[in-house]
Amino acid sequence: MTRTDANDVPRPDARLHFGVFFQGVNHWTIWSDPSSGSQIDPATFLKVARTAERGLFDAFFLGDGLRLRESEGGIHELDVAGRPDSITQLSALAAATERIGLVSTSNTTFNEPGDLARRLAGLDLLSGGRAGWNVVTTHNAWTGENFRRGGFLDHADRYRRAEEFLTVARAVWNGWAEGAVAASADARSWSVPGAVGRVRSRTDHFDVDLAPTLPRSAQGHPVIFQAGDSGEGRDFAARNADVIFSAHGTDFDDALAFAEDVRGRLRAAGRPEDALRILPGTEIVIGATEKEAEEKARWVRLEQVTPAVALGIASRLWGFDLSGRDADGPLPAEDPVVAEYDGKFGTRQLGETLDTVAEWRAKADANGWSLRETVIELGPQRGHVGTPAGLAEEFARFARHGAVDGFNISPYLVPDGLDDIVDLLVPELQERGVYRTAYTGTTLREHLGLAPAV
Amino acid sequence: MPRPALHLAVEIDGDGAHPAAWRRAAHSPGELLTPRRLARVAAVAENAGFTLVTLEDSILPPGADGGSGPVGRIGAVERAAFVAASTSVLGVAPVVATTYAEPFHVSSQLASLDHVSAGRAGWVVGAEEDPAAARAWGRPVVEGADALAREARDGLRVVRDLWDSWEDDAVIRSVATSRYLDRSRLHAVDFVGETYSVKGPSIVPRPPQGRPVVLARPGLVPAGLADVALVGGATPAEAGEAARAAGAPLAFAEVEVALDTPGESARERIADLERYSPWQPGPNRLRYTGPAAGLVDLLAELAGQVDGVRLRPLVLDEDLAVLSRLVLPELFVRRLAARPLPGTTLRTSLGLPRPLSRFTTDGAATPVREETR
Numbered sequence: 095m096t097r098t099d100a101n102d103v104p105r106p107d108a109r110l111h112f113g114v115f116f117q118g119v120n121h122w123t124i125w126s127d128p129s130s131g132s133q134i135d136p137a138t139f140l141k142v143a144r145t146a147e148r149g150l151f152d153a154f155f156l157g158d159g160l161r162l163r164e165s166e167g168g169i170h171e172l173d174v175a176g177r178p179d180s181i182t183q184l185s186a187l188a189a190a191t192e193r194i195g196l197v198s199t200s201n202t203t204f205n206e207p208g209d210l211a212r213r214l215a216g217l218d219l220l221s222g223g224r225a226g227w228n229v230v231t232t233h234n235a236w237t238g239e240n241f242r243r244g245g246f247l248d249h250a251d252r253y254r255r256a257e258e259f260l261t262v263a264r265a266v267w268n269g270w271a272e273g274a275v276a277a278s279a280d281a282r283s284w285s286v287p288g289a290v291g292r293v294r295s296r297t298d299h300f301d302v303d304l305a306p307t308l309p310r311s312a313q314g315h316p317v318i319f320q321a322g323d324s325g326e327g328r329d330f331a332a333r334n335a336d337v338i339f340s341a342h343g344t345d346f347d348d349a350l351a352f353a354e355d356v357r358g359r360l361r362a363a364g365r366p367e368d369a370l371r372i373l374p375g376t377e378i379v380i381g382a383t384e385k386e387a388e389e390k391a392r393w394v395r396l397e398q399v400t401p402a403v404a405l406g407i408a409s410r411l412w413g414f415d416l417s418g419r420d421a422d423g424p425l426p427a428e429d430p431v432v433a434e435y436d437g438k439f440g441t442r443q444l445g446e447t448l449d450t451v452a453e454w455r456a457k458a459d460a461n462g463w464s465l466r467e468t469v470i471e472l473g474p475q476r477g478h479v480g481t482p483a484g485l486a487e488e489f490a491r492f493a494r495h496g497a498v499d500g501f502n503i504s505p506y507l508v509p510d511g512l513d514d515i516v517d518l519l520v521p522e523l524q525e526r527g528v529y530r531t532a533y534t535g536t537t538l539r540e541h542l543g544l545a546p547a548v
Numbered sequence: 549m550p551r552p553a554l555h556l557a558v559e560i561d562g563d564g565a566h567p568a569a570w571r572r573a574a575h576s577p578g579e580l581l582t583p584r585r586l587a588r589v590a591a592v593a594e595n596a597g598f599t600l601v602t603l604e605d606s607i608l609p610p611g612a613d614g615g616s617g618p619v620g621r622i623g624a625v626e627r628a629a630f631v632a633a634s635t636s637v638l639g640v641a642p643v644v645a646t647t648y649a650e651p652f653h654v655s656s657q658l659a660s661l662d663h664v665s666a667g668r669a670g671w672v673v674g675a676e677e678d679p680a681a682a683r684a685w686g687r688p689v690v691e692g693a694d695a696l697a698r699e700a701r702d703g704l705r706v707v708r709d710l711w712d713s714w715e716d717d718a719v720i721r722s723v724a725t726s727r728y729l730d731r732s733r734l735h736a737v738d739f740v741g742e743t744y745s746v747k748g749p750s751i752v753p754r755p756p757q758g759r760p761v762v763l764a765r766p767g768l769v770p771a772g773l774a775d776v777a778l779v780g781g782a783t784p785a786e787a788g789e790a791a792r793a794a795g796a797p798l799a800f801a802e803v804e805v806a807l808d809t810p811g812e813s814a815r816e817r818i819a820d821l822e823r824y825s826p827w828q829p830g831p832n833r834l835r836y837t838g839p840a841a842g843l844v845d846l847l848a849e850l851a852g853q854v855d856g857v858r859l860r861p862l863v864l865d866e867d868l869a870v871l872s873r874l875v876l877p878e879l880f881v882r883r884l885a886a887r888p889l890p891g892t893t894l895r896t897s898l899g900l901p902r903p904l905s906r907f908t909t910d911g912a913a914t915p916v917r918e919e920t921r
Contacts (some may be wrong), residue, residue, distance in 0.1 A: 189630045242744035
């Protein structure tokens, strides 16, 4: 790693934006460690949010999933599961935090825009303009079994519904003119005549007619986040989002390629390049020395990918039950059965193709890896490992070359997993001038340096 | 010490029960929709010693005062969660209607409210009676008392079953077997109603109270499904009759109150607001107008008839102050009511047992009677 020459980069003044992603449901959160706290106790959420706020993070994110994952014929038991409704949890955190953004992952398929827009606007007002909405879609009928609406959406329609949903939501948020409420109790009425509009929308997916019940917040309305990685998802983000998540934040060239792709889509959508913040998800393992960091990362991977977890991941890839096999032995000799995706396990994290298995075999053979080691090495790249100074140099390079605008950090331990990042990494970044030394605004939009909401 | 006779709840939506209450509020009209104002009202209610606040709601604007009143309102669940985090002993019960909402979401929201409040959540079961709510939701209209009751009942059944769908000890963190959950302690609810079905289980672990406290007016939902009936009655005796007829474990009488303040009598304050719009009495509901001492006497009389009251103050900023200085302290001194104790759940404050999950598989536990169908 070489020290970046701050004068010889595209963005010498870049500042990183950090978010913390409280994932809730996944195998990346280590629950077996004695320091691992409750995943539902409000104290856990408060600790993480306050630590992030102490570290001057832009945002605290909550994930969402509307049906418990299943595997091998029942509820998936191996990973952390069970979490609060995000807007409810964040409304509580609004009372207990001062500055940090509060971002809810909420689904456009299984919500209605009049209701969800109102909830998000309420969170935005209660937090003084710190709300964000990570827009997600679902199409599978399996999740729909939890809803009176059922699984009614074709795969191809999910982004269309999401886009129409956002259009209605924005109309709801912008339904009140500035100064719509009377200045004094002597006025003829509480609201200024004509200042409160009506939203009537008839589209393919919605037929609504409502009177919005809330004014714009200190930031106008909630900041829009989007995480789709497909071309369709990226285009959706380029047209609609203020922030895009991605899985492209580990390898510099990959991150830069993603950022350039997104900027191209932004131009095509007629938006300026600085209208969208790129915050890849990442995991950060810090050690006092490179060796210590590597050892810690090894421990983290082995805790995350227990033999049972490795067999579970391999079972989903191979398409049949491998429990009972030896995860520390070789890969299964059988060919995979490529099954139709049934939606029961969130996203297809590892791909379900013969190509993937062929690649696994080749690399496992070449390196002498066991099944578990193969899962660890070839699973999704999980971020950055190093010393505070080394990581700060690396992150400065990412930011100054425009490969990222920041990172959305998933702590592998909850609630204490951010402590090292805030106490050790943030000061190194501040010293290099790539991280704020104080909040300069009060709203999430201001933290992110975004233009006022329209 | 004998159990206090009367549980005290207060409705804190908007600026008060009178449609023109906003004209006498101690803040500028727009301040109504700020967190500062909400936290202040909640603090006053908690410090006064109320056991519970309720929060009215609808997707439609409040729109009282002949259309000239406030048309803004933050969602009750969001307000309740915010209040829960800014108080420590106060119970918090938002109104939520399942007329159009997804019961799965409602269950998650209320379970989460119970988690963020460490067991202080309640739920006032509501119904969206105005067909305009269907258009705001974008859903087919539900019309008529029977259909509204059906959606309230089915929604409540689903929500309760989802709360029960995680047994208390479903999270096992068994490192030896590599399992975080024990799937045998998680249950599909497999609800099939007249208009929809819901699979389950919940995505939220079981609430600290097992089930948040359910409050409902008689007739909207089957008596066996509510913990607290919110009853009317134009006199204490009538309220007592309604309470006994309701068949719920507890019954609270609805009481509208307008109190004399140091500067003005209750009648003068009402007359001032009547210049703008009339204060229509709630259907068949007690209303008290006058000095604080008279309200104490009325509540003492009610204590023999009902388990609690929900007060609906004329103007929150004025009447809450009198309640907190002159009414509640007197009730506490006379042992007619008690403050909720720190660290207790709302159920405990109300003397309600913590229900076992009806799906419980623990052989030593007392099975929960199937009372929903």
